[in-house]
Amino acid sequence: MADVRDVNLNRLAIFVAVVDAGSLTAAAARLGLAKTMVSTHIQRLEAEIGASLLVRTTRRLSVTEAGRAFYEASVKILRATEEALSAVSGETAPVRGTLRVSSPIDYGALAVAPALVELRREHPQLDVELICSDHYVDLIADGIDVAIRLGRLADSNYRAVKLGSFVKWIVASPAFVETWGMPRTPAELSRMPFNAMTVLPHPLTLELHRNHGDSSEKENVRCESAFQVNTADACRAATIAGGGFGLLTDFSSGDDIASGRLVRMLPQWSTEPASIQAIFPPTSHPPAKVRALIETFKRQLAQTA
Structure with missing residues (x-):
């Protein structure tokens, strides 16, 4: 087994x-290194740990089984190192590095x-990558x-910080209401x-x-005739087009209601907030870039509430 003292941790x-x-070329551009230098580091890392991590052909690059396990461990090591540096650097240290953020498609946009x-x-030394997906x-x-x-979260070991809240409104196009x-x-x-929305548990x-x-009332309604879509953007578009009424979030339909493209039906009713x-992963000291995102996001939501 390789000794950790023989491994250059920068290569992780x-x-x-x-x-x-997904490729040496793209990684080289992201790191600001020559492709040959990146390739050399990978070769030396494989030699240091005594295992093949990547399979490289002229057309594609794939990760070996050992490489996948080593990748997941390396991500944890790098994150732990970043947390350690964040814990000792103080609040005045610049926020830097790469922040990868996942979000639902419509809310991401x-x-x-x-x-x-x-x-x-606010933090020009920080690189950001936004990955939007409804899964x-x-x-x-x-x-x-x-x-x-958004919404109720499944039980997990991750940490959660509440940024704000939303509700869904019953909305339709003026033409739909007329009909x-x-x-x-x-x-x-x-x-x-x-x-x-087919991605919901009970669409x-x-x-x-x-x-x-001081009291509240709840009611469940089963809809029989439905045009089913798998993204919130498509649901909004179908609703504006008059294909049916929609149950849309306040943040996605607010501008449409203000402009007259949509109207609220039963405005006293909505979903519960x-x-x-x-x-984010559980840590005793969240990285500075994560804390910065949370602070900025809360401030943006307060300004647009």
Whole structure:
């Protein structure tokens, strides 16, 4: 077994960059090194640990089974090193390095991307990569520093910080309302065409809520006629086009309501408030770049509330 004293730990960062980038050329550009230098570091790292990490051909690069295990361990080592440096550097140290952030597609475009632009403006030595997907990512396996997630979270060992909250409104286009009328009760929604999100656990069921002073009322509505889509952007587009009513987030439909492209139906009803949270691996000292993102995001949400 290789001795840790024989391994150049700087090469772990280069190896992780190659796996993340998917090629030696892309990793070299990201690291600011010559491709030949990156290749040399990988070869020497393989020699130091006595295992083949990558399989390189003229057309593609793939990670060996040993390489995948070594990659996951290297990510943890680099993150722990970064946390240690953050813990001793003090609050005045510049925020630097690369911050990889995951977010849902629609919320990433509407809120996360602008917040990250502001973060880079405040910390110009920080590189940022935003990965938008409506499917959960594995923070450790995918090398994600922070995931912005909406709604109820599954139990996990990750740390979570609440950034804000949101609700969903019942909305439709003016043309849809003219054709189908304005419902007076939630039960009337069941007879209307509905634009449903297939990525939700129960896409055809509306869980609605309204307050009556000190009390509240809940009602579940089952929709039968539905146009089903798998992204929030497509659901919004179908709703604006009049294909059905939608249950859309306040942050995605607010501008459409203000402009008249959409109207709220049953405005006293909505979903119950749900959380917007930052999720990151459990650490006693979150890296400075993670803390900076949380602070910037909270400030952006407060300004746009």
